[in-house]
Every structure is written in C-alpha cells, then in structure tokens.
Amino acid sequence: MSTTDIQITSVLIVEEEVQLTLAELCQACNAPQASVVAWVNEGVLSPCGETPDDWRFTGASLRRARKARWLTHDMEVNTQGVGIVLDLLDEIAGLQARLQRAGLD
Amino acid sequence: MKFKDYYEVFGIPRTATQDEIKRTYRKLARKYHPDVNKDPDAEMRFKEVGEAYAVLKDPEKRAAYDQVGKRWKAGEEFQPPPDWDAGFEFRGNGAEFHGDASDFFEALFGRQARAAQGARGHARGQDHHAKVLIDLEDAYRGAKRSITLRMPASDAQGRVVLQERKLDITIPKGIRAGQHLRLAGQGEPGLGAGPAGDLFLEVAFNPDPRYRVDGRDVFANLPLTPWEAALGCSLSLSTPEGPVQLTIPARTAAGRQLRLKGKGLPGNPAGDFYFVVSIVAPAADNDAQKAAYRALADTFDFDPRAVTKG
Numbered sequence: 001m002s003t004t005d006i007q008i009t010s011v012l013i014v015e016e017e018v019q020l021t022l023a024e025l026c027q028a029c030n031a032p033q034a035s036v037v038a039w040v041n042e043g044v045l046s047p048c049g050e051t052p053d054d055w056r057f058t059g060a061s062l063r064r065a066r067k068a069r070w071l072t073h074d075m076e077v078n079t080q081g082v083g084i085v086l087d088l089l090d091e092i093a094g095l096q097a098r099l100q101r102a103g104l105d
Numbered sequence: 106m107k108f109k110d111y112y113e114v115f116g117i118p119r120t121a122t123q124d125e126i127k128r129t130y131r132k133l134a135r136k137y138h139p140d141v142n143k144d145p146d147a148e149m150r151f152k153e154v155g156e157a158y159a160v161l162k163d164p165e166k167r168a169a170y171d172q173v174g175k176r177w178k179a180g181e182e183f184q185p186p187p188d189w190d191a192g193f194e195f196r197g198n199g200a201e202f203h204g205d206a207s208d209f210f211e212a213l214f215g216r217q218a219r220a221a222q223g224a225r226g227h228a229r230g231q232d233h234h235a236k237v238l239i240d241l242e243d244a245y246r247g248a249k250r251s252i253t254l255r256m257p258a259s260d261a262q263g264r265v266v267l268q269e270r271k272l273d274i275t276i277p278k279g280i281r282a283g284q285h286l287r288l289a290g291q292g293e294p295g296l297g298a299g300p301a302g303d304l305f306l307e308v309a310f311n312p313d314p315r316y317r318v319d320g321r322d323v324f325a326n327l328p329l330t331p332w333e334a335a336l337g338c339s340l341s342l343s344t345p346e347g348p349v350q351l352t353i354p355a356r357t358a359a360g361r362q363l364r365l366k367g368k369g370l371p372g373n374p375a376g377d378f379y380f381v382v383s384i385v386a387p388a389a390d391n392d393a394q395k396a397a398y399r400a401l402a403d404t405f406d407f408d409p410r411a412v413t414k415g
Contacts, residue, residue: 002269004270004271006270006273006291008273011275011288012287014284016284028303062285066234075134101317103317
C-alpha cells in the first residue's frame with residue numbers, strides 16, 4: 001500500500017474560529033440546501049443574517065445540522081419532529097452533564 | 106479487504122422487502138445512535154448499520170450488491186470483480202453514506218470507484234468526517250497526532266487499490282470534547298479540476314476515571330478521612346497540569362468543592378479545577394480500632410438523624 005505523509009499546519013477549531021455560509025454548511029453536513037432552509041425556518045438552526053445569502057452559521061451548528069440530516073434523511077422525521085428531537089437531545093445532554101458533574105454517572 | 110454481508114448486519118434474509126429493510130434500519134439506528142446508547146461499541150455498530158442501509162435502501166445498489174453477494178461470504182477476502190456493477194445505474198452521484206465508510210463500501214460505491222467508471226465533469230470533493238481520541242492532558246498542553254486515512258483509488262489497470270494518507274496534525278491547546286477541527290482540503294479529492302473537500306475531525310477524550318469534564322471546568326473526587334476533614338491537612342495531589350499542594354481547611358464538609366481557579370482547561374477565560382470532597386470512614390477491624398470508635402461516640406454528642414428521628 002502506498003503511503004503519503006502530509007504535515008498539516010493550519011487546523012481550525014470549528015466551534016470557536018469558523019463561521020459557515022449556507023453552502024459551506026450544506027457541504028459539511030451533506031444535506032441539500034432546501035433541508036437546511038427548512039431547518040432554519042423551523043428554528044432548528046439560528047444563523048445570523050437576514051437572507052439565506054447573508055446567513056452565517058456558528059461552528060456549533062455543524063453538530064446540530066449533522067443530527068438533523070440523519071433524522072430527516074435516514075429516519076424520515078419531519079421538520080417539526082427534527083426540532084423536537086434535537087431539543088430533547090440537548091436536554092438529555094444537559095442532564096447527563098449535570099449527573100457527570102455530580103459524579104453520579 | 107473483507108467482504109461485508111449487509112443482510113447479516115441487519116439480521117434479515119436476502120428476500121426482505123424494501124419496507125422491512127427500512128423498518129429494521131430505523132429500529133437498529135434508534136438502538137445504536139450514539140446520543141442514545143452510551144456503550145462504546147454502539148457508535149461502531151451505528152456506522153455499520155448506516156453503511157448497510159445506504160446500500161440496501163436503494164433498489165439499484167441493492168441489486169448490484171446482491172449480484173456480488175452470490176459469490177462471497179461475510180469475512181472472506183474480497184476484491185470487486187471488474188465490471189461488477191455493469192448494467193446498473195446508481196441514482197445520484199456517488200455514495201450517499203457519509204460516516205467513515207469501510208474500505209469495502211468505498212471500493213464498491215465510493216466516489217473514487219464512480220469516478221474511475223467514467224464520471225465526467227468538475228466537482229468539489231465531499232467533506233469527510235472522522236473522530237480523534239486524545240487524553241485530557243493533551244487538551245491542557247496541545248498535542249501532536251498522526252492520523253492515518255485509507256482511501257481506495259483506482260490504479261492504472263482500473264483495479265481498486267488502497268491508498269494511505271498519514272496526516273500529522275497539531276491539536277490546539279484548550280480543545281474540548283465534542284469540538285471539531287477543520288483541515289482544509291483534506292477531504293475527498295475533487296473531480297476533474299474541482300477542489301478537494303475538507304476533513305472534519307471530532308475530538309473526544311479517552312475516558313479517565315480520575316476526572317470529569319464540564320465545558321472547561323474539570324472535576325476530581327477527593328476522598329478524605331473524618332480526621333483530615335475535621336482538623337484540616339495539607340495534601341499533595343495530582344491534576345492534569347501536574348501535582349499541586351492543597352491545604353484542606355479544618356471543618357471541611359462532604360460535598361464541598363475546593364476550587365483551583367484557572368486550573369481547568371486552558372482558554373479565554375480558562376476553566377477551573379475542582380476537588381469534590383467526600384468523607385470516607387474506615388471499618389473497625391480490631392479491638393483497638395473499635396475502642397477508638399467507642400471513644401468518638403463517648404466524646405461527641407452528635408446525632409446525624411436529628412431531623413428524621415422516629
């Protein structure tokens with residue numbers, strides 16, 4: 001097997017240093033633009049900016065958008081359902097963090 | 106590479122209907138989704154199930170896969186026969202599965218394989234996602250990691266060969282679990298003159314029983330003996346940053362959090378490190394120890410059940 005060695009000099013922390021445009025988010029979570037627009041209209045994702053061309057998504061949106069993609073395209077959950085599931089998952093994650101903080105997990 | 110039996114992954118017969126496949130996928134995906142199932146193997150199973158579904162849900166891909174499947178069993182050494190998918194028209198361009206696909210999946214359905222079979226045009230390569238495990242100590246100091254990615258490509262004879270890329274990356278100090286690193290241009294190569302996609306690495310911490318992490322704050326248990334807690338003491342303790350000398354004040358109660366400001370994960374602002382006190386009383390095994398407990402009982406007029414007394 002041939003191996004190529006590559007030194008990477010620039011690594012960005014997505015959640016802290018990156019803002020994504022609509023096209024970049026679609027590419028990164030592999031979802032069609034129509035899906036991302038539907039998630040924004042449903043309040044699943046909340047970009048800055050007025051029109052889709054101006055939208056800027058925080059790096060933290062990537063994780064949320066990847067879950068939304070799975071729920072929409074593999075589990076065939078509708079947009080409202082995606083919003084509810086993601087909010088519940090956030091709540092579970094918050095509760096688990098509290099348990100962990102208390103050393104009870 | 107080994108042949109993968111996607112029907113075996115699903116636990117269904119080859120004659121299953123598309124509807125059964127869909128139902129089975131949803132059941133397995135719910136069971137193994139890493140948000141729901143914290144078992145360390147769950148994530149791997151989830152990926153495997155997702156990959157199987159990417160093939161079985163598409164009638165064209167499934168039919169092509171069934172053709173190949175007649176000749177191999179799960180785990181057998183596998184090399185896609187030439188023109189194995191001749192006569193099949195896959196929908197969409199390339200694979201629709203975007204976890205970390207297995208070599209087997211990539212060889213059959215990956216974009217490389219499609220491109221080799223005569224796709225034309227220029228398109229940006231897809232973004233890839235992978236996970237990298239680091240120790241909590243690495244997040245305090247920053248770390249160098251080598252990541253090896255394997256990607257099937259076609260050689261001059263049109264055969265599928267595995268190519269390996271080793272990426273040497275620096276994980277920035279202060280990274281937190283769940284954050285992603287973006288490596289520009291290290292995803293899938295573009296088609297034609299199209300640019301390569303990006304690689305996203307999700308960072309996770311190796312489990313460490315000593316520490317719990319919440320955002321940038323880090324917690325550790327600090328068990329004390331009753332006399333250490335009552336009288337106070339000075340202890341030498343380890344933290345991810347190295348040893349610290351800690352003064353335990355007298356009258357320290359269980360549950361008290363002793364904060365080392367700024368000793369959590371680095372950042373702006375840095376997190377804090379907490380020792381969470383618990384008090385552990387030893388069992389009295391011999392006469393001298395029992396006598397010591399009796400002396401305590403005689404000395405203290407102490408009732409921990411004052412409120413719940415029956």
